[in-house]
Amino acid sequence: MCLMSCMIRGALLALAALVLAAAAPTWAGQLDSGVRGRVLYGPTCPVQRVGESCTRPYQATIVIRREPSNRVLTRTRSSLRGNFSVRLAPGRYLLVPQSGRPYPRSQPQTIAVHPHRYTFVTIRYDSGIR
Numbered sequence: 159m160c161l162m163s164c165m166i167r168g169a170l171l172a173l174a175a176l177v178l179a180a181a182a183p184t185w186a187g188q189l190d191s192g193v194r195g196r197v198l199y200g201p202t203c204p205v206q207r208v209g210e211s212c213t214r215p216y217q218a219t220i221v222i223r224r225e226p227s228n229r230v231l232t233r234t235r236s237s238l239r240g241n242f243s244v245r246l247a248p249g250r251y252l253l254v255p256q257s258g259r260p261y262p263r264s265q266p267q268t269i270a271v272h273p274h275r276y277t278f279v280t281i282r283y284d285s286g287i288r
Contacts, residue, residue, distance in 0.1 A: 189245040191271050193222075193253070195279040197236040199262060201287050215240025216262075216283050218255055225250035225268060236281075248273045253281065261286035 197220075200213030217238055222231050231251070236242040248271050255264035262283040269277050 189247060190274050191248055192244050192246040192276050193251070193269060193271060193279060194243040194276045195236075195241070195253075195281060197240040197242065197255070197281045197283065199283045199285055201285055204287060213282075218264075218281070218283065220281065221254040221256065222246070223252040223254060225252055228252070243276070246271050253279065255281050255283065257283070 197216045197218045198213045199216035200211075202214055203210070203212045206212045215236075215238065217236050217240070219233055219235050220242065221233050222244060223229060224231050231246070232244060234242050234244050251269050251271060252266055253269060254266045257263040262285050264281055264283045267279060267281065269279055271277050
């Protein structure tokens with residue numbers, strides 16, 4: 159009799175563990191939201207012609223701050239192709255591209271990260287060529 163009730167109790171505990179695991183919040187190592195982006199630098203040519211792009215991918219450091227506390231969470235660096243990706247919990251963030259003096263320069267951007275999604279941004283650096 160104990161054998162049957164012990165087996166049922168074990169099965170119920172295993173089922174409860176599966177239900178709790180499915181309902182558990184996503185932890186930092188398993189985040190499925192964040193920001194992805196591309197960093198561009200331009201203009202890179204003094205005169206732009208039709209069909210010609212005067213921007214290029216740019217490798218840059220971007221500081222990510224939590225809004226509204228303005229606390230620095232992390233820094234990321236875009237690849238040589240200008241791409242970057244950072245896992246972040248849902249919320250509001252300020253992306254602060256690190257700039258040169260006086261060029262290249264860029265402007266901070268506020269973004270919203272939604273649950274189970276990545277927000278895409280383009281960060282543009284001004285080369286100062288006019």
